[in-house]
Amino acid sequence: MKLVIAVVQARDADKLLHALQQEGFRATRISSTGGFLREQNVTVLIGVEATRLEQVLRIIKANCYTRTQYVNPLLPIVESGEFFVPQPIEVEVGGANVFVVPVERFERI
Amino acid sequence: MKLVIAVVQARDADKLLHALQQEGFRATRISSTGGFLREQNVTVLIGVEATRLEQVLRIIKANCYTRTQYVNPLLPIVESGEFFVPQPIEVEVGGANVFVVPVERFERI
Amino acid sequence: MKLVIAVVQARDADKLLHALQQEGFRATRISSTGGFLREQNVTVLIGVEATRLEQVLRIIKANCYTRTQYVNPLLPIVESGEFFVPQPIEVEVGGANVFVVPVERFERI
Ligand SMILES: Nc1ncnc2c1ncn2[C@@H]1O[C@@H]2COP(=O)(O)O[C@H]3[C@@H](O)[C@H](n4cnc5c(N)ncnc54)O[C@@H]3COP(=O)(O)O[C@H]2[C@H]1O
Numbered sequence: 001m002k003l004v005i006a007v008v009q010a011r012d013a014d015k016l017l018h019a020l021q022q023e024g025f026r027a028t029r030i031s032s033t034g035g036f037l038r039e040q041n042v043t044v045l046i047g048v049e050a051t052r053l054e055q056v057l058r059i060i061k062a063n064c065y066t067r068t069q070y071v072n073p074l075l076p077i078v079e080s081g082e083f084f085v086p087q088p089i090e091v092e093v094g095g096a097n098v099f100v101v102p103v104e105r106f107e108r109i
Numbered sequence: 110m111k112l113v114i115a116v117v118q119a120r121d122a123d124k125l126l127h128a129l130q131q132e133g134f135r136a137t138r139i140s141s142t143g144g145f146l147r148e149q150n151v152t153v154l155i156g157v158e159a160t161r162l163e164q165v166l167r168i169i170k171a172n173c174y175t176r177t178q179y180v181n182p183l184l185p186i187v188e189s190g191e192f193f194v195p196q197p198i199e200v201e202v203g204g205a206n207v208f209v210v211p212v213e214r215f216e217r218i
Numbered sequence: 219m220k221l222v223i224a225v226v227q228a229r230d231a232d233k234l235l236h237a238l239q240q241e242g243f244r245a246t247r248i249s250s251t252g253g254f255l256r257e258q259n260v261t262v263l264i265g266v267e268a269t270r271l272e273q274v275l276r277i278i279k280a281n282c283y284t285r286t287q288y289v290n291p292l293l294p295i296v297e298s299g300e301f302f303v304p305q306p307i308e309v310e311v312g313g314a315n316v317f318v319v320p321v322e323r324f325e326r327i
């Protein structure tokens with residue numbers, strides 16, 4: 001068994017969980033926050049047999065989208081009385097960041 | 110060292126954490142949600158020496174119970190004016206789903 | 219790649235995440251609770267190339283502090299009419315408890 005730990009955008013989480021359930025995969029959803037943008041995202045845990053790992057990765061790819069986000073840099077720069085507000089910077093947030101970790105033992109109690 | 114990742118029912122979480130503490134095990138509790146029933150459950154992280162893994166699994170088994178839950182299927186089926194509400198379906202929710210993952214290195218800073 | 223799972227005190231989490239970002243490391247923050255003190259802490263996930271693991275551990279050490287907490291034992295002990303409230307006990311909470319887990323595969327979708 002493998003444990004898939006996927007950090008996805010909050011907007012894609014429901015659709016992803018539904019798509020996983022439809023194909024008989026089990027999953028657990030954990031609310032999380034990005035270290036950089038400090039925005040809500042979702043960390044999904046999916047324990048899956050090694051033989052079905054590719055299928056889970058395909059479902060994640062089909063349901064999670066890369067998006068461009070505009071972020072206001074933290075502080076406007078004030079120089080000699082002029083007020084200068086920098087342009088928002090463009091940040092590309094990936095659809096999913098996926099870590100596959102080995103599971104030595106799985107028990108359903 | 111091993112990292113035990115146990116998804117348990119919210120109702121058993123306090124008792125489980127207390128039982129672990131009594132036997133000197135350390136643990137961290139994370140609120141989570143089931144992918145299927147979308148109900149609150151709890152993901153417990155327990156870092157434990159390999160030699161004491163069986164003891165942790167025994168404590169989980171002794172404090173987490175399988176329960177039957179009745180779930181209303183999402184939408185009543187309306188046909189030709191008759192209103193037909195399907196019977197609730199019975200879902201068995203396991204006491205705990207436990208993943209044991211290898212830890213290459215542990216540091217207490 | 220390795221997945222660093224670090225349980226840190228809530229007070230140090232922002233500073234740690236900022237220090238990680240400054241050095242180009244990516245991270246995800248998850249709210250959690252200690253099993254013993256039942257207080258809010260933070261579980262940080264950091265996926266990092268094996269060659270930069272030491273650097274991440276140094277950043278954690280530099281930003282997370284051990285603190286002493288005073289905890290009131292749960293129940294005052296009442297004996298023969300006298301009301302005896304025990305002294306608060308001193309508990310040392312580590313700056314960070316860090317688990318390094320192997321990652322078999324990483325995908326950014
Ligand atoms: N130091 C930095 N300098 C410049 N740009 C930076 C940066 N850190 C992050 N970004 C950019 O901001 C996006 C959002 O990052 P955030 O940390 O809020 O939210 C992240 C984080 O929660 C998680 N994540 C990504 N890589 C991770 C890793 N190696 N370990 C743990 N979590 C990770 O996935 C979310 C989306 O990440 P993604 O890479 O697709 O998209 C990132 C990336 O494009």
Ligand SMILES: Nc1ncnc2c1ncn2[C@@H]1O[C@@H]2COP(=O)(O)O[C@H]3[C@@H](O)[C@H](n4cnc5c(N)ncnc54)O[C@@H]3COP(=O)(O)O[C@H]2[C@H]1O
Pocket residue numbers: 020021022023024025026027028029045046047048108116142143144145146147148150200201202203204205206
């Ligand atoms: N491989 C895995 N990876 C990650 N997390 C896992 C997992 N297996 C179980 N879990 C977690 O444990 C909870 C209980 O699962 P259990 O299989 O005992 O009990 C399940 C199972 O009896 C049933 N169920 C789940 N998915 C199903 C599906 N696709 N079809 C039919 N029944 C399903 O509903 C109960 C509640 O499921 P729910 O998803 O709400 O909540 C799940 C989920 O949060």
Ligand SMILES: Nc1ncnc2c1ncn2[C@@H]1O[C@@H]2COP(=O)(O)O[C@H]3[C@@H](O)[C@H](n4cnc5c(N)ncnc54)O[C@@H]3COP(=O)(O)O[C@H]2[C@H]1O
Pocket residue numbers: 129130131132133134135136137138154155156157217225251252253254255256257259309310311312313314315
């Ligand atoms: N092996 C492990 N697996 C998973 N999570 C782990 C872990 N070791 C530590 N943690 C997490 O790190 C927090 C700080 O632990 P630390 O050992 O530094 O500091 C601990 C320790 O000094 C003390 N403590 C914990 N359990 C104890 C016990 N059974 N008996 C006596 N003292 C205990 O209370 C402090 C706070 O503990 P708390 O449980 O509230 O919060 C813990 C817990 O959330």
